Amino acid sequence: MQRVAFLLFPGFQVMSLAAASVFEFANLEMKEPIYETLYVSETGGKIMSSLGLAVETQAFDDPTFDTLIVSGAPQEAVPTAGERLFMQEALARSRRLASICTGTYFLAHAGLLDGRRATTHWIVARDIQKRFPKIKMEEDRIFIIDGSIWTSAGMTAGVDLALAMVEKDHGIDVARAVAKKLVVYHRRAGGQSQFSALLEMDPKSDRIQSALTYAKRNLRTPLSVEQLAEAAHLSPRQFSRAFRSETGQSPAKAVENLRVEAARLMMEEGRHSIDVVAQETGFADRERMRRAFLRAFGQPPQAIRRNAQREHAA
Missing domain, CATH: 3.40.50.880 (Class I glutamine amidotransferase (GATase) domain)
Incomplete structure (x- = not known):
């Protein structure tokens, strides 16, 4: 025992x-x-x-x-x-x-x-x-x-x-x-972020929440403001104004945060190459993803993966 x-x-x-x-x-x-x-x-x-x-x-x-x-x-x-x-x-x-x-x-x-x-x-x-x-x-x-x-x-x-x-x-x-x-998740991986992009934005209306949910499900696509506005049943102008008011950031920045969060999880899982991760999360190429990781975490994707591999080995 x-x-x-x-x-x-x-x-x-x-x-x-x-x-x-x-x-x-x-x-x-x-x-x-x-x-x-x-x-x-x-x-x-x-x-x-x-x-x-x-x-x-x-x-x-x-x-x-x-x-x-x-x-x-x-x-x-x-x-x-x-x-x-x-x-x-x-x-x-x-x-x-x-x-x-x-x-x-x-x-x-x-x-x-x-x-x-x-x-x-x-x-x-x-x-x-x-x-x-x-x-x-x-x-x-x-x-x-x-x-x-x-x-x-x-x-x-x-x-x-x-x-x-x-x-x-x-x-x-x-x-x-x-x-x-x-009645808890099994289990949040050690490398998982303490934060969630969706929780951080905390939209007040169902319309903006619907747009974010749509974005999270369609990260592989370009996700223009027009697409998100349509998901929220608002005009692009109304949507952009309401989105910034409720989340404190632009639709483009919010989408990048969602992409980074999804890409980070894929990098930590280690099952896909960096190019595949970039494509699946909508970054299109690894260089755009690298710049986004540096802005968000101060580390490139490769460093995130190495840290996760060390934790798994431990």
């Missing part, structure tokens, strides 16, 4: 413990206790969360777990000297050390992420990168695996992290069954 410990500290965020349900349901799926879930802290006893809910913990002593997961908090949390030492020993003696959301601060303060790729909640990613320049921060990721250290984005991304652990330990069928019982 694998021991999974959650490291809690005063002011931790309860949402971090949602990941524990993944291990609970893995036990139910396997009809035997394959995971033992523990809650540890420096002092032991009741640890108060940011929500005012207290969780009973045991004082950490032996850092030998299969997996140690550091919880997040609504703001930066700095580990004590004892917590730093505990995490450093856990990294040496446990199979996996992970953080959820802003738990990345804990690992960063302990120097455990120096020279490693990591992610965290997008709100604090740039602050961590600025203050801990040795970390290779990738702010637009659901989770990242670098050796024995796993880091995840904010809040619900901890569930994706835990599902990936179950998949690694017991196979994709078990992880998929757990996700289904938890």
Whole structure:
């Protein structure tokens, strides 16, 4: 049986413990206790969360777990000297050390992420990168695996992290069954963006939403303003004005964002050549797609694919 410990500290965020349900349901799926879930802290006893809910913990002593997961908090949390030492020993003696959301601060303060790729909640990613320049921060990721250290984005991304652990330990069928019982996706890939182009635009009217849905389904075509206006049942002039008013961007920019999002997923899957990806997502040629990737991510498509391949190998 694998021991999974959650490291809690005063002011931790309860949402971090949602990941524990993944291990609970893995036990139910396997009809035997394959995971033992523990809650540890420096002092032991009741640890108060940011929500005012207290969780009973045991004082950490032996850092030998299969997996140690550091919880997040609504703001930066700095580990004590004892917590730093505990995490450093856990990294040496446990199979996996992970953080959820802003738990990345804990690992960063302990120097455990120096020279490693990591992610965290997008709100604090740039602050961590600025203050801990040795970390290779990738702010637009659901989770990242670098050796024995796993880091995840904010809040619900901890569930994706835990599902990936179950998949690694017991196979994709078990992880998929757990996700289904938890009524969550199985599973957002680690390399998937923390953002969605459609959610970012958040149109207010059904007409503009219909145009965006049409665009997403027809990315391979040129997608002129006239086509989108027809899908919205508006004149081109009315459509352009309403679109910018509701989304804050032009139809052309919105279409590019949708194309980039689709192309990035195809690049990370790695099943198609760059030329095929460019054609299937409507960029027409690889150079136009490369320029769009640089604008959106600051990296060319090849770099996105290499990062995904490294995560898959890990």
